[in-house]
Amino acid sequence: MNSNKKDTSQLYGRPLPPSIYTATALEAAPKLLGQTLVRCTEDGDIRCKIVETESYGGKEDKGSHAFGARRTARTEMMFQAGGACYVYLIYGMYHCVNVVTGDEDDPHAVLIRAVEPLTARDAELMQLYRGKLPAGKAANLSNGPGKLCRALRIDKSLNGCQLNRMDGPLYLELGAGTSGLSIVQGPRINIPYAEEYAAKPWRFYIQENPYVSVIDKKNDYRRTSK
DNA sequence: CGACAGATAGTCT
DNA sequence: GACTATCTGTCGC
Numbered sequence A: 001m002n003s004n005k006k007d008t009s010q011l012y013g014r015p016l017p018p019s020i021y022t023a024t025a026l027e028a029a030p031k032l033l034g035q036t037l038v039r040c041t042e043d044g045d046i047r048c049k050i051v052e053t054e055s056y057g058g059k060e061d062k063g064s065h066a067f068g069a070r071r072t073a074r075t076e077m078m079f080q081a082g083g084a085c086y087v088y089l090i091y092g093m094y095h096c097v098n099v100v101t102g103d104e105d106d107p108h109a110v111l112i113r114a115v116e117p118l119t120a121r122d123a124e125l126m127q128l129y130r131g132k133l134p135a136g137k138a139a140n141l142s143n144g145p146g147k148l149c150r151a152l153r154i155d156k157s158l159n160g161c162q163l164n165r166m167d168g169p170l171y172l173e174l175g176a177g178t179s180g181l182s183i184v185q186g187p188r189i190n191i192p193y194a195e196e197y198a199a200k201p202w203r204f205y206i207q208e209n210p211y212v213s214v215i216d217k218k219n220d221y222r223r224t225s226k
Numbered sequence B: 001c002g003a004c005a006g007a008t009a010g011t012c013t
Numbered sequence C: 001g002a003c004t005a006t007c008t009g010t011c012g013c
Helices: A018-022 A025-032 A075-079 A120-130 A145-151 A192-197
Strands: A036-041 A044-057 A085-090 A094-100 A108-117 A170-173 A183-186 A203-206
Touching: A018 A025, A025 A044, A025 A108, A025 A203, A044 A120, A075 A085, A075 A094, A075 A108, A094 A145, A108 A120, A108 A145, A108 A203, A120 A145
Parallel strands: none
Antiparallel strands: A036 A044, A036 A170, A044 A108, A044 A203, A085 A094, A094 A108, A183 A203
């Protein structure tokens, strides 16, 4: 097509490797860092980089909605095959979005906890959806699971959409990944009820990224092996 | 900065 | 009836 133009879009419009969707949530969570979340709205497409994730996986995880293989109307989506999207309402007010991974009937999901808009135009649209914010930190736009859902206009109507097909309202694209960046891992946020699973280091984020929601200086540590 | 209370409704016991 | 994978405003230092 436009052959005299330098191809800067090599990283855009490409799907993630299917192995990310078939992996366990624990394997997939760090691999989703640096990938691109795309939200298509009537106002335009919004692209942002995933910078923080948490793994909720398997029926043994007491932090997971699907602990004990509890299969209900709400948790049903976690039991779907990898590539589905799981959206739920929390505290009566906010939504959280997850990437379902693994095999059908084996509940795994990766919570997306923070994203960074790719361009100023992306940030502009997110700002519009998010509503008026107190002046100050720009990252307040999407440095938290509830905030990013509001900024991307994600609600339960998107529960069950396919993130691995690039023709829906919400999907994933190959991004720059995390090459050259350090990944930090530590305990997941706000799951005191999870008992021995509360301390598992199943949260991952890109070190020094300003959109990361919280930093636990005591317990977070830099990932050593890839 | 940190700590805390309140909002608010779906989900499960 | 209790709890919740959160966020915001307010108060105090």
